[in-house]
Amino acid sequence: MPPKSFETRARELASAFAAKDYERCSRLLPPLKVTLSQLNILVPLLSSDLELLAVARDILEIGALTAIFLRDDLLFSRYIAQLSPFYAMKDKIQPPSSNEKKLIALRLLLLLSKNDIAEFHTELETLEDEADKDIYIRYPVMLERWLMEGSYDKVWKATTQRSEVPAEEFAIFADILVDTIRSEIATCSEKAYPSLPLMNAKHLLFFTEDADLLEFIDQRGWSVKDGRIYFPQESTDPLESGLPMENIIENTLGYARELETIV
Amino acid sequence: MPAPETQEPKVDSNEKMTDAETVQKPKSPEEIAALVLNDIKQNFGFLDKAAVNFEPRFSMRVLRGLGNLRRRLTPDILVSTVDAAYPSPSHKSAALILKYLGKEESTMEIDESLSGNSTPVVLPEIDIYILVLLQVYLLDQGDLVKLNSFNDEAITILRGYNRRTLDALAAKMWFYYAYGKELNKQVVELRPLLLAVLRTSTLRHDTETRAMLTTLLLRNYLHTQAISQAHQLVLKADFPESAATSVVARYLYYVGRIKAIQLDYSAANESLIGAIRKAPQTSYAAGFLQAAHKLKVIIELLMGDIPERSWFREPMYETALSPYMDLVKAVRIGEVPQFSETIEKYGAVFKKDGTYMLILRLRQNVIKTGIRMMSLSYSKISLRDICIRLHLDSEESAEYIVAKAIRDGVIEATIDHEKGFMQSKEILDIYSTQEPNMAFHERIKFCISLHNESVKAMRYPMNQHRVELKNVEEAREREKELASEIQEGDMEDDDGDFDGL
Numbered sequence: 228m229p230p231k232s233f234e235t236r237a238r239e240l241a242s243a244f245a246a247k248d249y250e251r252c253s254r255l256l257p258p259l260k261v262t263l264s265q266l267n268i269l270v271p272l273l274s275s276d277l278e279l280l281a282v283a284r285d286i287l288e289i290g291a292l293t294a295i296f297l298r299d300d301l302l303f304s305r306y307i308a309q310l311s312p313f314y315a316m317k318d319k320i321q322p323p324s325s326n327e328k329k330l331i332a333l334r335l336l337l338l339l340s341k342n343d344i345a346e347f348h349t350e351l352e353t354l355e356d357e358a359d360k361d362i363y364i365r366y367p368v369m370l371e372r373w374l375m376e377g378s379y380d381k382v383w384k385a386t387t388q389r390s391e392v393p394a395e396e397f398a399i400f401a402d403i404l405v406d407t408i409r410s411e412i413a414t415c416s417e418k419a420y421p422s423l424p425l426m427n428a429k430h431l432l433f434f435t436e437d438a439d440l441l442e443f444i445d446q447r448g449w450s451v452k453d454g455r456i457y458f459p460q461e462s463t464d465p466l467e468s469g470l471p472m473e474n475i476i477e478n479t480l481g482y483a484r485e486l487e488t489i490v
Numbered sequence: 491m492p493a494p495e496t497q498e499p500k501v502d503s504n505e506k507m508t509d510a511e512t513v514q515k516p517k518s519p520e521e522i523a524a525l526v527l528n529d530i531k532q533n534f535g536f537l538d539k540a541a542v543n544f545e546p547r548f549s550m551r552v553l554r555g556l557g558n559l560r561r562r563l564t565p566d567i568l569v570s571t572v573d574a575a576y577p578s579p580s581h582k583s584a585a586l587i588l589k590y591l592g593k594e595e596s597t598m599e600i601d602e603s604l605s606g607n608s609t610p611v612v613l614p615e616i617d618i619y620i621l622v623l624l625q626v627y628l629l630d631q632g633d634l635v636k637l638n639s640f641n642d643e644a645i646t647i648l649r650g651y652n653r654r655t656l657d658a659l660a661a662k663m664w665f666y667y668a669y670g671k672e673l674n675k676q677v678v679e680l681r682p683l684l685l686a687v688l689r690t691s692t693l694r695h696d697t698e699t700r701a702m703l704t705t706l707l708l709r710n711y712l713h714t715q716a717i718s719q720a721h722q723l724v725l726k727a728d729f730p731e732s733a734a735t736s737v738v739a740r741y742l743y744y745v746g747r748i749k750a751i752q753l754d755y756s757a758a759n760e761s762l763i764g765a766i767r768k769a770p771q772t773s774y775a776a777g778f779l780q781a782a783h784k785l786k787v788i789i790e791l792l793m794g795d796i797p798e799r800s801w802f803r804e805p806m807y808e809t810a811l812s813p814y815m816d817l818v819k820a821v822r823i824g825e826v827p828q829f830s831e832t833i834e835k836y837g838a839v840f841k842k843d844g845t846y847m848l849i850l851r852l853r854q855n856v857i858k859t860g861i862r863m864m865s866l867s868y869s870k871i872s873l874r875d876i877c878i879r880l881h882l883d884s885e886e887s888a889e890y891i892v893a894k895a896i897r898d899g900v901i902e903a904t905i906d907h908e909k910g911f912m913q914s915k916e917i918l919d920i921y922s923t924q925e926p927n928m929a930f931h932e933r934i935k936f937c938i939s940l941h942n943e944s945v946k947a948m949r950y951p952m953n954q955h956r957v958e959l960k961n962v963e964e965a966r967e968r969e970k971e972l973a974s975e976i977q978e979g980d981m982e983d984d985d986g987d988f989d990g991l
Contacts, residue, residue, distance in 0.1 A: 345754075348751060348752065348753060348851075349718055349752060351847060352751050352847050353715040353717070372853065372854075375854045376853070376854050376857055376891055376894070377887075377890050377894030378882075378883070378887035378890055378891055379890045380884070380886045380890060381887060411894075414897055415890070415893035415894050415896065415897040418893075418897045419896040419905045420904065420906075420907060421906075423907055427907050471924070478931055482934060485941075485942075489941065
C-alpha cells in the first residue's frame with residue numbers, strides 16, 4: 228500500500244479517537260497494523276525508519292487506549308506488549324510520547340486489579356525514580372502501598388472521588404478495585420471481629436444500600452442475628468485436628484535412611 | 491649491571507618477594523621483570539600439563555595467580571613474554587599484542603599465509619593466556635577504547651579454537667570482554683552475541699564457559715532492568731553446578747536479586763546464603779561480599795526478621811553497611827516518620843546499590859512491627875491511641891490496618907468496633923503446636939543435605955592412591971633397613987659415638 232493512504236488512514240484514526248468513537252477505532256486498527264508490519268515498523272529494529280516509528284507508536288497507543296475504553300483487558304495487554312520495544316528505544320524516536328506515562332500507569336493498575344503483585348513490582352523496578360514524580364504513575368504506586376498497608380479507606384477515596392483520579396481512563400478500573408477492596412476487608416473482618424453490628428458493617432464495607440449488604444453477606448456465608456453479623460469461627464485447637472501422623476512417619480523414615488548412608 | 495644493595499637469597503614465593511621489595515631498596519627493574527617473567531613461564535608449564543593431562547586444576551591454578559600477576563605487569567614484561575612464547579612476531583596473536591602495546595616493529599610483515607591459523611608450536615592455552623594478560627593490563631590502564639577494539643579481535647581468535655582444555659581461560663576472556671563492553675555502555679548490543687555463544691558452549695558441553703556466560707547474561711539483563719527476561723533465562727537455562735565456585739557464587743547472587751524483586755523472599759534468602767558461603771572469604775572478595783550482605787539484610791527485613799547486629803561490626807562491612815544499620819534500626823522501632831527520614835538521608839546510596847525499590851517496600855514492615863509491639867505490650871488499647879502512636883492518618887485507617895495485620899497473622903487479637911479498642915488474645919503455648927517439629931525438620935534436612943554435598947564434593951586424584959601405596963611400601967622398607975642398621979650399630983663399639991655429648 229502506498230504510504231499516502233496510510234497517512235490518511237492514520238489521521239482518520241486519530242480523529243475518530245478524538246471524537247470518542249471507539250467502535251470505529253477498533254475497526255480501523257487491524258488493517259493499519261497490517262500496513263505497519265508491511266512497512267516493517269510494527270516491531271522497531273535499528274534498521275527501521277525513525278520517523279515512521281513515531282507514527283507507528285502513536286497508532287499503537289491509540290489502540291491501547293481504545294481497548295481500555297472498550298474494557299478489553301487482553302487487547303490492552305497485547306498493545307502494551309507491542310509498545311514496550313518502542314519505549315525501550317525512546318531516546319531514538321522523536322518526539323517523545325505524551326501518552327507513555329499514562330499507559331504505563333494503566334498497565335500497573337491493571338496488574339494491581341488482577342492482584343498480580345509480582346508482575347507489578349517487576350514492572351515498577353524498571354521505572355525507578357519516575358514513580359514519585361509523575362502524576363500518572365504515582366496513582367497505582369500509592370494505591371498498591373495503601374492496599375498492602377491495609378488503609379482501605381484511602382484506597383476507597385482515591386478510586387471513587389473524581390478529584391483524585393488523574394485521568395478518566397483510570398476511573399474505568401474503579402469498579403474492579405472496589406470489588407477487590409471489599410473482599411479484602413471482608414476477609415480481614417472475619418478474622419478480626421468476633422461480631423459486628425449491621426450498621427457498622429455497612430459503613431466498613433462502603434455499601435450505600437442495605438440490600439447490597441445483605442446480598443454480600445449471603446455470598447460470604449455469614450450468619451445474621453439480632454442485627455449483628457456473626458463470623459464463622461475456626462477451631463484453633465491444634466490437638467483437635469489430630470497429629471499429622473503420615474507426615475511424621477515419612478520424615479522419620481527419611482532421617483533413618485540418610486543416617487544409614489553415613490559410614 | 492648494578493648489584494642489589496643487600497644480598498638476599500632469591501626466594502620463589504610471591505608474597506615474600508613483595509615484602510623483600512618494600513623492606514629494602516627496590517631491585518632494579520630488570521630484575522623485577524625477570525622474576526615476573528619467570529612466574530609467567532612457570533604458568534606456561536602448568537598450562538602445558540593441563541593440556542596434556544586434561545586436568546582442569548592446573549588451568550585453575552594459573553588463573554588464581556592472575557590476580558597477583560596483574561599488579562606487576564608492565565609493557566616490557568609483556569613484550570618479553572611475547573618473545574618467549576611465540577616463535578615469530580608475525581604470528582597473528584603476537585602481532586596483535588605488539589600492536590596494542592604500541593611496540594609495532596617496523597620491519598614486521600603480517601603474512602597470513604606463512605604463519606597460518608596457529609603454528610603447531612604455540613599451545614592454544616598459552617596463546618589465550620597471554621591474550622587474557624593483555625586484556626587485564628589494558629583494563630588496569632583504564633584505556634577503554636583500546637580495550638574494546640582489542641577484545642573484539644581477541645575474541646575472534648578465541649572462537650577459532652575448539653578445545654576443552656581452554657574452557658577456564660575462555661571463560662575468563664569472555665568475562666573481560668563483557669566487562670569492557672559494559673564500561674563502554676554497549677550493553678544491549680552484547681546480548682545476541684552472548685546468547686549465541688551460550689548455545690555453542692552448551693552444545694560442546696563446555697561447563698566453565700556456559701556458567702560464565704549465563705552469569706554474564708544475567709548481569710546484562712539486570713543492568714538494564716529487564717527482570718522478566720532474566721527470570722526466563724533462569725528458568726530455561728540449566729546452570730552447571732560443577733563450575734568454579736566463584737562463578738556459582740555470582741550466579742546465586744543474581745538469582746537472589748531476581749527472586750527478591752519478584753517477592754519470593756525465602757527463595758532469595760536461600761540463594762544469597764549460598765552465594766555468601768561459596769564466595770572466597772578473603773579480603774579480595776570484599777566488594778562481592780559487601781554487595782551480597784547488603785541484599786541479604788534487606789531480604790531479611792522484608793521477611794520480617796531483624797538481621798543480627800554482629801554482622802555490622804565486622805571491619806570489612808562496617809563502612810559499607812552503615813546506612814543499612816540505620817535502616818534496620820528504623821524498622822525495628824516501628825515508626826514511619828523515622829523510616830522516611832532514613833530513606834531520605836541515604837537515598838542516593840540506596841539507589842546506587844540498586845536496593846532503593848526494595849527498601850520502599852519495607853514501609854509496611856515498619857507499620858507491622860509497630861502494631862506487633864503494641865499488641866504485645868498492651869492487652870487492651872484503644873484504636874485512637876494506636877493511631878496516635880503509629881502516626882497514622884486517621885482512626886479509620888488504623889482500624890483497617892489492624893484488621894489486615896490480624897488477617898496476615900502478624901498479631902493475635904480481636905477488635906471491638908463499637909467500643910473502639912483492640913484486645914490481644916492469650917499467648918498460645920507454642921510447644922503444643924506443630925512449630926517445633928517443623929523447625930527441627932528443616933534443620934535436620936539442612937544438615938543431611940550438607941553432609942551429602944560434602945561427600946559428593948570430595949575428590950580423589952586418579953591413580954594417586956596406587957602411587958601412595960608404593961610410597962608407603964618404600965617407606966616401610968626404609969624403616970626396616972634403618973631398624974636393622976641400628977641393631978647392627980648397637981653391636982659395635984658405642985663409646986666412640988657419644989664423644990660429642
